[in-house]
Amino acid sequence: MTDTTLTRTLVIEREMPHAPEKVWRALTQGPLIQEWLMTNDFQPVVGHRFTFRSTPVQGWNGIIDSEVLVVEPNSRLSYSWGSMGLETVVTWTLTLTKGGTQVRMEQSGFRSETDAAYKGATWGWTKFIGNLERVVGGLD
Amino acid sequence: MTQANANHVFRALSDPTRRSIFEELTRQGEQTVHALTRYAGVSQPAVSKHLTVLKRAKLVRHRREGRETHYRAQADALAPMVDWLNHYGAFWRDRFDQLENLLQRMEK
Numbered sequence: 467m468t469d470t471t472l473t474r475t476l477v478i479e480r481e482m483p484h485a486p487e488k489v490w491r492a493l494t495q496g497p498l499i500q501e502w503l504m505t506n507d508f509q510p511v512v513g514h515r516f517t518f519r520s521t522p523v524q525g526w527n528g529i530i531d532s533e534v535l536v537v538e539p540n541s542r543l544s545y546s547w548g549s550m551g552l553e554t555v556v557t558w559t560l561t562l563t564k565g566g567t568q569v570r571m572e573q574s575g576f577r578s579e580t581d582a583a584y585k586g587a588t589w590g591w592t593k594f595i596g597n598l599e600r601v602v603g604g605l606d
Numbered sequence: 607m608t609q610a611n612a613n614h615v616f617r618a619l620s621d622p623t624r625r626s627i628f629e630e631l632t633r634q635g636e637q638t639v640h641a642l643t644r645y646a647g648v649s650q651p652a653v654s655k656h657l658t659v660l661k662r663a664k665l666v667r668h669r670r671e672g673r674e675t676h677y678r679a680q681a682d683a684l685a686p687m688v689d690w691l692n693h694y695g696a697f698w699r700d701r702f703d704q705l706e707n708l709l710q711r712m713e714k
Binding site for chain 1: 690691695698699701702704706707708709712
C-alpha cells in the first residue's frame with residue numbers, strides 16, 4: 467500500500483450579515499442543519515457519532531458517516547466526513563467581522579484520485595460497485 | 607476526465623460477470639486468463655471477451671509471459687467516478703446559499 471501524506475483541501479469562505487451566535491445555531495441544531503444541509507442526528511458533543519443522509523444520486527448512496535471532533539461554541543466546529551471510501555474532515559470557523567460573520571468551511575483529507583481508488587479496492591468495492599447498477603440504469 | 611469516459615467505465619462494469627472478474631483482480635492482484643476462467647466459471651473465450659471490454663475502459667492492463675496472459679486491475683480508471691474535490695466544491699457552494707437563505711429566515 468502506498469502511504470502518501472499528500473492530501474488536498476477544499477476551502478469555501480463567505481461573509482454573512484449575521485452574528486456568529488446565529489450562524490452557530492444554524493450549524494449545530496439538528497432541525498436547522500436539516501434545512502440547509504441534510505437530515506442528521508447531529509449533537510454538538512465531541513465524540514458523538516452520527517450520519518448525514520440525503521437522497522442517493524448517481525454514484526453516491528447519500529450517506530455520510532461522521533463523528534464530532536471539535537466544538538468551540540460560536541467559533542469552531544469540526545466533524546469527520548466519510549462516504550464510500552472518502553475520509554475527510556469538515557471544519558467550520560466563524561470569525562466576527564464588522565458586517566457580521568466570516569464563515570469558513572474547510573474540507574481536508576482528499577487524497578490523490580489514484581490513492582482514493584486503491585483504498586476503495588481494499589474495502590469500498592462492494593458498496594461502490596453495488597451503486598453502479600442503478601447508475602447504469604440511468605444511462606441510455 | 608470527461609463524462610464519456612465515466613460512462614465507458616460504468617458500462618464496462620454493468621455486466622455481473624465482468625464486474626466479478628474486475629473485483630477478483632482488485633482483490634487478488636495480477637491473475638492469468640486461466641485463473642480468471644476458473645474463478646468466473648464461464649468459458650475461456652467468454653472471459654477473454656469480458657477482459658477486452660474491461661481493457662477498452664482502461665480498467666485492466668495485461669502483459670504476456672510465455673503462453674500466459676496476465677491481467678491486473680487499473681484502479682486509476684475509476685478516477686472519473688471519484689472526483690470528490692470537484693463534487694464537493696459544487697456541493698458546498700450550493701449549501702452556503704441555502705445556509706444564507708436559512709439565516710435570513712431565522713430570528714436573531
